[in-house]
Amino acid sequence: MSADPPGFELPLRLFLGFRVLIDELHAELARQGHPDMRPMHGFVLQAIGSRGTTAVELGRRLGISKQAAGKTIDTLEHLGYVERGSDPADARRKIVRLTERGVDSLVRSARIFDDLRAGWAKTLGEERLRALEADLRAVTPTDFFRLDVPGWFGGY
Template sequence: MSSDGDAPGFELPLRLFLAFRVIIDELHAELAEQGHPDLRPMHGFVFQAIGPDGITAVELGRRLGVSKQAAGKMIESLERSGYVERAADPSDARRKIVRLTARGTDSLDRSARIFDRIRDDWVRRLGADRVRAMERDLRQVTPADLWRLDLPGWFGTP
């Protein structure tokens, strides 16, 4: 603590990251109980990058900030688990599009409900006004675009 009682500057990013980790760990524990035990935090970024219309492996790598090879490995793993499928691109038969399967979409639907439940728990613990104020304050100091999906590449994933 500093002499004025404030926490040292390095604590803020660590606390924000720990809050993220607590939420994501709770989400994945519930997803596992609901039939998705093989999902990992990285998969949420992958699913969001794939989106409702699908994506090529090259574009997936670009959006995630990882190599085409790393994106390909993720796709193969998720395909084996039944979360994604590859199909011919209707506009270019030489390309393959990666799409979410019903299992992939189910995991996203469940995740949305779990995130709402976790937020409701925070509201019960901290109060609605404090949670809303925290969200408002975080909006003021972060970019408007919530879907910054390049976290894997930012962390240095090959």
């Protein structure tokens, strides 16, 4: 009998590690004034970016339909994270932009992720964590900021 774990355990453990970090992030975001933020919202806010985007482009970036993107924008607008406005270059186009609240959630998320990483470093040791990060970089594409997780998981 092999001492190696079954192959299916690797993706499940990687996903579980992701889930632990995201759950801890959102618990802390809630404590810091963002109780309505959901895991998918972070992907959406990142896809909107600092310059804003249209619903069509947002759908493309996320790998979801324009309708699903519009519904998500509606939700985030209702929660105060984004706002719609006219494109200065073309008044017919509507641009979705982050509000101050949206930017605040991203800034806080970045700080919280740093704190979570520090916690993992304390548990695993800094050298082992750096080795894990280096190993993950070696087996993953360099363009790791793909935001199409909603579409990849089967829609939103």
